[in-house]
Amino acid sequence: MSVSIGELAVRFGCELKGDPGVQVERVASLAHADEQSVAFIANPRYRAQLADTRAAVVVLDEASAAACPVAALICANPHATFARIAAVLHPAPAGPPGVHPSAVVASGARVHPSAHVGALCVIGSGAVVGERAYIGPQSLLDEGVRVGDDVRLMSRVTLCRGVVIGDRTIVQPGAVIGGDGFGFAQDGGRWLKVPQTGGVRIGADVEIGANTTIDRGAIEDTVIEEGAKLDNLIQIGHNVRIGAHTALAACVGVSGSTSIGARCMIGGQVGIGGHLTICDGVTITGCTMVSHSITRAGVYSGGIPLEEAHLWRRLVGRFKRLESLATRLKRLERGAAAAADLDEDDD
Numbered sequence: 562m563s564v565s566i567g568e569l570a571v572r573f574g575c576e577l578k579g580d581p582g583v584q585v586e587r588v589a590s591l592a593h594a595d596e597q598s599v600a601f602i603a604n605p606r607y608r609a610q611l612a613d614t615r616a617a618v619v620v621l622d623e624a625s626a627a628a629c630p631v632a633a634l635i636c637a638n639p640h641a642t643f644a645r646i647a648a649v650l651h652p653a654p655a656g657p658p659g660v661h662p663s664a665v666v667a668s669g670a671r672v673h674p675s676a677h678v679g680a681l682c683v684i685g686s687g688a689v690v691g692e693r694a695y696i697g698p699q700s701l702l703d704e705g706v707r708v709g710d711d712v713r714l715m716s717r718v719t720l721c722r723g724v725v726i727g728d729r730t731i732v733q734p735g736a737v738i739g740g741d742g743f744g745f746a747q748d749g750g751r752w753l754k755v756p757q758t759g760g761v762r763i764g765a766d767v768e769i770g771a772n773t774t775i776d777r778g779a780i781e782d783t784v785i786e787e788g789a790k791l792d793n794l795i796q797i798g799h800n801v802r803i804g805a806h807t808a809l810a811a812c813v814g815v816s817g818s819t820s821i822g823a824r825c826m827i828g829g830q831v832g833i834g835g836h837l838t839i840c841d842g843v844t845i846t847g848c849t850m851v852s853h854s855i856t857r858a859g860v861y862s863g864g865i866p867l868e869e870a871h872l873w874r875r876l877v878g879r880f881k882r883l884e885s886l887a888t889r890l891k892r893l894e895r896g897a898a899a900a901a902d903l904d905e906d907d908d
Contacts, residue, residue, distance in 0.1 A: 562586065562650055566618045569599075569649070570634055573642050575620070579632025585617050588647045599634075599650070601643035620646065653713060656695055670702075679716070691728070703739070709765065721777060727765035727787065735772040738763070742776035742783075742799025742817060755779060757799060764788070770795065770811070779817070786823070804841065 567581025589598035591607060594616035601620035602611055611619065611628055618632040620639045636642045656677030660666055664678045669686035672678060676690045679698035688706040690696060697716035702708065706720045709728035714720075718732045721739030732738070744755035759778020764787030769775070775783060775797040783799055785791070788806040796814045797803070803815075804823035813827050816835030821827070825839060828847030833839070837851065842858035845851060849863035868876065 562652070563597075564649060566599075566632055566634065569618075569646055572649075573634075573636070573645055575634040575636045575642060576623075577632070577634060578626060578629070579618060583617050583632060585650065587650055588643065589616065591616065591619070599643070599646055601639045603640040603643075653695075655693075661698075667704075685722075697734070721761075723760035723777070724763070725760065726763045727767065729765055730763055730767040730769070732769045733771040733773075733793070736769050736774070738769070738775045739777045740774060742779055744779045744799060744817075759783065759800065761785075764805070767791070773797075776801075776817075792829070798835065810847070 563584045563586050565581060566579065566583045566585060567577060569575070570577040570581065584597065585599050586597045589595070589600055591600045591602060591610040591614045594600040594614055596615060596617050598616050599618055599620065600614055600616040602608065602625055608628065611625065612630060614631060616631055618634055619629050620634045620636065620643045621629060622637065622639055623635055626633050626635050634642065656679060658675050658677055660672060660678040661680045661682070663680045664682040666672060666678065666684045667686040670684045670688040672684065672690040673692045673694065675692050676694040676696065678684065678690070678696045679700070681699045682696050684690065684702045685704040685706065687704050688702045690708045691710040691712065693711050694708050695713045697714050697718065699716055700714045700718040702720045703722040705723045707725045709726055709730065711729045712726050713731045715732065716734045718734065719737045720726065724739040739761045741757040744757055745752040746755055757777050757779050759780050759782045761775055761777050761783045763785045766788045767785055769791045770793035772793055773791050773795040775785065776799040777783060778800045781800060783797065784802045786803060786805040789803050790808040792809060792811040794812050795809055798815055798817035800818040801815050802820040804821055804825065806823055807821055807825040809827040810829035812830045815821070815833045818835055819833055819837045821839045822841035822843065824842050826844045828845055828849065830848045831845050831851065833851040838854045840856055840858060843855050844860040846860065846862040849861065855861060
């Protein structure tokens, strides 16, 4: 697909420096762009690459425009504008409308004629697939699943009984939504399975990464609100609620019945305990363990960054001695207090 940079400037509200008639076909990095590519710069550490770029046009802010040797699309948020341009130049592939001959669609299911159902898919009774939805190969939609308009299930996606997916949501390969939560009751030293009778409700414009799993609710639904973004290999426990436009990086684990607010950012490998509440606007840095609720917006961190092995072993040794040091400190404090009392008595 070829688009003029003048058209891109008008479409996305950019100030253009350069010839509006220049045509571009793809996006690329500053270092590897050619005369038909759009690149961008948002991080100052890549400023050195700007001087040598061969891109047709670079998306950047006003502060970087003077240093740009080629045409420029000047805007306040270069990364977001670049993302919109990339979506124009690299639209998601659309399968042809209709159901592949190898797919199995139950008689009670409703698939919109404009939707695409790929090879070896299975769609259960009562399932509904909306307009222009893309159901990738080997995907499974169980009974009563509802998939909204323009949803994309890339491949091998499993939606278990009663899952609801909002419009324009994207689910990457291998994700499983609506499996049973980890619900068991103890009975005489053995575990008794608690039936998981809730569902999963996914809002509009959500993205769910590859091999991520979202458990169905134990009684009430697990909920992912609109605009949330979940990376690959994330585990969401039963009855969790994730607020609108919150983003979770890879390998996050959220235990059951925890509620995360809107516009939060959760770094990779964060572990969040169960039955907690995290308020809106919280950022949690990678590898942090969250064991209590967070009631005030801000940035939170936990864990110890890596050190050289010999120093790490010394730190661990000191950590193990903290209890004995605390006991000795208390003994010294009591002794000091007793000595102070004696001095007062002498006075």
